[in-house]
Structure formats: C-alpha cells, structure tokens
Amino acid sequence: MNKNVNIKNLIIEKPLKLDCGQTINDFPLAYETYGALNEKKDNAILIFHALTGDQFVSGINPITKKDGWWSYAVGAGKAIDTDKYFVICANVIGGCMGSFGPSNTNSKTNKIYGTNFPVITINDMVNAQYNLLDFFKIEKLFAVTGGSMGGMQVLQFVSNFPNKVKVAIPIACTSSHSAQNIAFNELGRQSIMADANWTGGDYSNQNKNPDKGLSVARMAAHITYLSKNGLQEKFGRKLQERDYLKFSFDADFQIESYLRHQGSVFVDRFDANSYLYITRAMDYFDLIKEYGGNLSKAFAKTKTKFLVISFTSDWLYPTSENKEIVIALNAIGADVGFVEIESDKGHDSFLLNIPEFLDTLKDYINTSYLKN
Amino acid sequence: MKQEFQIIANLVEKNTKILDVGCGDGTLMEFLKNNKEINIRGIELSKNKVQKCIGKGLTVIEGDAEKDLGQFPDGSFDFVILSQTLQAFLNPEKVISELLRVGKKAIVTIPNFGYWKVRLHLLIKGTMPITRTLPDEWYNTPNLHMCTIKDFFNFCKDRKINLYKSIALQNLKSSKITNTNIGLKNLTAVLGIFLLEK
Numbered sequence: 001m002n003k004n005v006n007i008k009n010l011i012i013e014k015p016l017k018l019d020c021g022q023t024i025n026d027f028p029l030a031y032e033t034y035g036a037l038n039e040k041k042d043n044a045i046l047i048f049h050a051l052t053g054d055q056f057v058s059g060i061n062p063i064t065k066k067d068g069w070w071s072y073a074v075g076a077g078k079a080i081d082t083d084k085y086f087v088i089c090a091n092v093i094g095g096c097m098g099s100f101g102p103s104n105t106n107s108k109t110n111k112i113y114g115t116n117f118p119v120i121t122i123n124d125m126v127n128a129q130y131n132l133l134d135f136f137k138i139e140k141l142f143a144v145t146g147g148s149m150g151g152m153q154v155l156q157f158v159s160n161f162p163n164k165v166k167v168a169i170p171i172a173c174t175s176s177h178s179a180q181n182i183a184f185n186e187l188g189r190q191s192i193m194a195d196a197n198w199t200g201g202d203y204s205n206q207n208k209n210p211d212k213g214l215s216v217a218r219m220a221a222h223i224t225y226l227s228k229n230g231l232q233e234k235f236g237r238k239l240q241e242r243d244y245l246k247f248s249f250d251a252d253f254q255i256e257s258y259l260r261h262q263g264s265v266f267v268d269r270f271d272a273n274s275y276l277y278i279t280r281a282m283d284y285f286d287l288i289k290e291y292g293g294n295l296s297k298a299f300a301k302t303k304t305k306f307l308v309i310s311f312t313s314d315w316l317y318p319t320s321e322n323k324e325i326v327i328a329l330n331a332i333g334a335d336v337g338f339v340e341i342e343s344d345k346g347h348d349s350f351l352l353n354i355p356e357f358l359d360t361l362k363d364y365i366n367t368s369y370l371k372n
Numbered sequence: 373m374k375q376e377f378q379i380i381a382n383l384v385e386k387n388t389k390i391l392d393v394g395c396g397d398g399t400l401m402e403f404l405k406n407n408k409e410i411n412i413r414g415i416e417l418s419k420n421k422v423q424k425c426i427g428k429g430l431t432v433i434e435g436d437a438e439k440d441l442g443q444f445p446d447g448s449f450d451f452v453i454l455s456q457t458l459q460a461f462l463n464p465e466k467v468i469s470e471l472l473r474v475g476k477k478a479i480v481t482i483p484n485f486g487y488w489k490v491r492l493h494l495l496i497k498g499t500m501p502i503t504r505t506l507p508d509e510w511y512n513t514p515n516l517h518m519c520t521i522k523d524f525f526n527f528c529k530d531r532k533i534n535l536y537k538s539i540a541l542q543n544l545k546s547s548k549i550t551n552t553n554i555g556l557k558n559l560t561a562v563l564g565i566f567l568l569e570k
Binding site: 305307326327330331333335336337338339340341342356359360363364367368370371 | 389413419422423425426427428429430431432433434435443444445448
C-alpha cells in the first residue's frame with residue numbers, strides 16, 4: 001500500500017506540535033489536485049476525506065485502480081465541478097496513502113513506526129493540511145467540505161482558521177464523537193489487536209499482516225455505514241450462488257458474502273495500524289469540550305457561511321447530531337443553512353449517487369461562488 | 373401573491389436582519405432581497421422546498437417552527453415574517469409568542485375566513501369554503517386553526533400585543549384596519565397583514 005507511485009508529496013518542514021505533546025517536522029503530506037487554480041486564487045476547494053478515504057477523491061485511484069472515493073460528487077460537470085474549481089485533497093496524517101503515518105519508517109531506528117507513531121487528532125490533521133494553503137499561495141479557500149470524519153475536519157478547520165474559508169459544508173458528521181461511535185471504533189481496534197499477526201503493532205517489521213483482524217474490523221464498520229432498510233432491500237435473505245442452505249458456516253447468505261468481500265478487498269489497500277490511529281483521532285474529537293462546553297464559541301470568530309447536510313437513515317452520525325452544529329451556529333447568528341436528505345442508504349449516503357443531495361450541493365456551491 | 377409581498381417589503385426596513393418562518397420555496401425571500409438591502413434567513417418544514425431554497429443560494433434551515441425557533445436567542449432578528457402559515461400550526465398562540473421573542477417585530481399575514489365570499493359559500497352551499505387563498509378540501513387542508521382577521525385583531529388586543537400597522541388586502545387594493553372599521557374590513561378583505569410588537 002505504500003508504493004509511492006503517482007503520489008504527490010509535500011514535505012512539511014515547519015514543526016507541527018501535536019496534541020499529544022510531541023512535535024513533528026520534515027514529514028510528508030500526500031495530496032492530489034483536480035482542476036486549475038484561477039488567477040485570483042479564489043476557486044480552491046479543500047476536501048477532507050473520511051476514515052478509510054485518501055487524496056484520490058475523483059478519477060481513477062492510481063493505487064487501487066478503482067474510482068476515486070467521491071467520484072459521484074467531484075469531477076468535470078459534477079456537484080463539485082473541477083472545470084470551475086481547483087480541488088485539493090490530502091491524505092490525513094496517520095493515514096497510509098503517502099502521508100506521515102504508522103507504516104512510515106522511523107529514520108532514527110530504521111524501523112517501521114507501528115504503535116511507536118504518535119497518537120494524532122483531528123486538530124493535528126487539519127493543522128498539517130493548513131500548510132497546503134501556503135504551498136499553493138492561497139489566501140482564502142472558497143470552500144471546505146467533507147463527510148463523516150471529513151466533516152469533523154471541516155468544523156475543526158474553520159474553528160482553527162476562522163478567516164481562511166468562505167463556505168463550509170460539513171456533511172453527515174458530529175461535533176463530538178458519541179459513546180456509540182467510540183464503541184464501534186473500539187470493536188474494530190480490538191479485532192485488529194486480537195489477530196496474532198498484529199504482533200503488538202510490529203507486524204510490518206516481521207513481514208506479517210493482521211489481515212483477518214483488519215477485515216473483521218472493516219466488516220463490522222461497514223454494517224454501521226448502511227441502514228437496516230437498505231440492507232433488507234438489497235440483500236434480504238437471498239442466498240449466495242446456491243438454492244438451499246448448506247448447514248455449514250460457509251457464506252450461505254449474500255450479505256455474508258458481501259461483507260467478507262468488503263473485508264478482504266480492504267486489507268489490500270489499508271494499513272491496520274493506520275486504522276487504529278485514525279479511529280482514535282475520531283474518538284478524541286470533541287469540539288464542544290474544546291470550547292468549554294459551548295460549541296458556538298468554536299465559530300464565534302468566523303464569518304464563514306455554513307451548509308450542514310444530514311441523511312434520514314444515517315444512524316451513525318444522525319440528523320440530531322448534525323442539527324447541534326446548526327443550533328450552535330444559529331445561536332451566534334452565523335449564516336447557516338441546513339437540510340436533511342431523504343435516503344435509505346445510511347451513513348454511506350454521502351458517497352453515493354443521490355440526486356437530491358448532489359443537486360443541492362452543486363447549486364449551493366455554484367450560487368455561493370457567484371456571490372463572491 | 374405579489375401584492376402581499378409588496379406590502380411586506382414596504383414594512384421592513386433596509387439593513388435589517390429578517391427571518392421568514394415557513395419560507396416555502398423562497399419566493400418571498402427572493403422578492404424581499406431583490407427589493408431591499410436586507411439579511412434574510414428562512415426556516416421551512418418541507419425538505420423539497422428547503423433544497424430549492426438552498427439551490428437558489430438562500431440561507432434556509434429545515435425545521436419545524438413550533439419546535440425549532442427555540443434555538444434562536446431573544447431578539448435575534450429585526451423582523452420575523454409569518455406569511456399565511458399561522459393557521460397551520462398546532463399551537464398558534466405559542467408560535468406568536470416565539471415570533472415576538474426571536475424578532476423585535478413580527479409581520480403576520482392571515483387569510484381571512486371572514487371574507488364575504490367565504491361566509492357566503494358556507495351559508496349558501498353549506499360546505500367548507502374553497503377560495504383562492506383557501507384552496508384545499510376540509511379533509512386535506514393543512515389549516516388547523518382558521519381565523520378571521522377580526523379574530524386575530526382581538527387576539528392581539530387581548531394579549532396587549534402592539535399592532536403597529538394593520539392592513540386589509542382586497543384583491544389589488546390595500547387599506548388600513550382600525551378599531552372602528554374592523555367589522556367592515558373583516559367582510560371585504562381577502563388577507564390581513566399585521567405588523568406587531570410585544
């Protein structure tokens with residue numbers, strides 16, 4: 001997964017003080033761009049990816065050879081139109097698609113970091129990505145957006161850099177990771193750590209890989225991205241390439257086969273330790289606490305315009321949690337719009353082809369840009 | 373209803389902050405924005421209409437005015453507008469008090485159930501009136517609390533709500549409503565437009 005072919009890397013020389021207390025410098029931040037930055041440099045959109053995403057937001061991902069993770073939303077003529085806007089997306093630090101992460105080699109020990117990598121936070125992630133603005137000499141981003149953990153980064157970015165964004169669109173996210181979400185993340189982490197091949201996080205140095213554990217973590221997480229109705233409609237009790245139950249523990253049902261497939265393709269593209277680190281960053285995310293129990297204070301200094309979007313069947317980052325962001329913004333008279341999109345596709349909705357969502361996103365971005 | 377929008381536009385002052393409660397697809401918001409320099413927000417229950425508003429670049433949140441006005445601090449807006457929606461709420465009394473908490477002033481427009489054609493419809497036909505401003509059948513109307521403009525006039529008086537301006541709209545003609553002519557206006561007006569303050 002770390003074949004650095006076709007990966008653009010920005011080496012960040014400036015020291016970055018992490019929330020855990022450690023300071024890092026001269027570290028790589030892998031990124032990708034789409035479209036062109038105009039002369040006024042006022043058409044840049046920074047997209048933040050979710051837990052298992054990467055910088056390849058559109059087009060064909062050169063590593064996986066599959067469509068970029070947000071291809072429905074980003075591209076020529078799409079909601080985030082790369083013919084008009086300059087789209088930047090970076091792999092988060094802690095990730096495994098070229099940015100500084102636990103699969104990197106520690107130059108001091110010549111060993112792969114593994115769990116010796118510092119624990120990072122959403123705050124650290126956005127502080128690292130802020131360097132992209134200096135690199136591209138962008139004074140102010142036109143927009144920042146992202147779903148799920150990407151949405152958390154949107155909130156953190158605007159609160160850290162209140163004068164650097166015109167429009168912020170957090171999607172299907174939260175301002176404070178809930179107990180339920182921490183619980184699911186912990187389930188995934190325990191599954192990885194229960195795999196004998198994890199070897200205390202040192203597997204890469206020992207030429208092993210906790211495939212089983214990582215794959216079960218992905219399977220469990222994948223269920224949380226869907227909805228009961230969505231699953232029932234797509235799979236029901238349909239059998240997998242058989243007419244009768246086999247009275248065994250084979251994948252009799254299509255849903256079993258589907259989940260196993262999701263798990264097995266995931267281990268080819270994702271580092272188990274990165275999964276631990278990124279889920280930890282999500283769990284530590286609590287913007288409400290960071291601002292003394294008053295989320296409004298996170299946005300008190302900003303004039304950024306917000307559009308919050310949630311989905312009816314998303315039970316992982318439900319509408320109620322997205323609405324808390326809206327309420328906090330309204331309490332300080334911020335410019336905030338909010339819509340809940342009807343969909344039975346669960347949390348995954350933001351990644352899928354849902355016309356009401358994509359049309360709203362497109363129109364909002366285009367009308368907001370015109371008003372610049 | 374162009375005439376209603378024009379009267380509302382005349383009532384609001386420029387460089388003010390306005391909330392349109394039940395803003396629908398944003399037609400009034402756009403009209404006001406085009407007519408006056410104002411900062412206007414909307415709240416709307418229907419997803420579909422909220423999406424339309426957002427697509428037009430209007431700042432609108434999806435929400436139920438009966439529950440979601442609570443998130444706005446006291447006096448957040450200079451004007452809060454409620455256009456032809458009061459009768460559709462479960463608890464109009466509470467909505468009015470919320471409007472007057474969130475807004476320094478409120479503009480409320482009321483389709484008049486006391487209009488002579490409405491009265492005549494019920495008198496002659498004996499069925500629930502259907503007119504241009506009351507287009508639905510009794511079984512599918514969103515209107516739960518129909519009232520006449522006289523009802524609303526008295527409602528405000530009883531609660532010591534200050535009626536700054538009361539305007540009767542009769543087709544293309546608008547006129548002032550006063551203590552003495554309310555009985556007549558209640559017969560001739562299709563719509564009542566009220567500017568109120570706590």
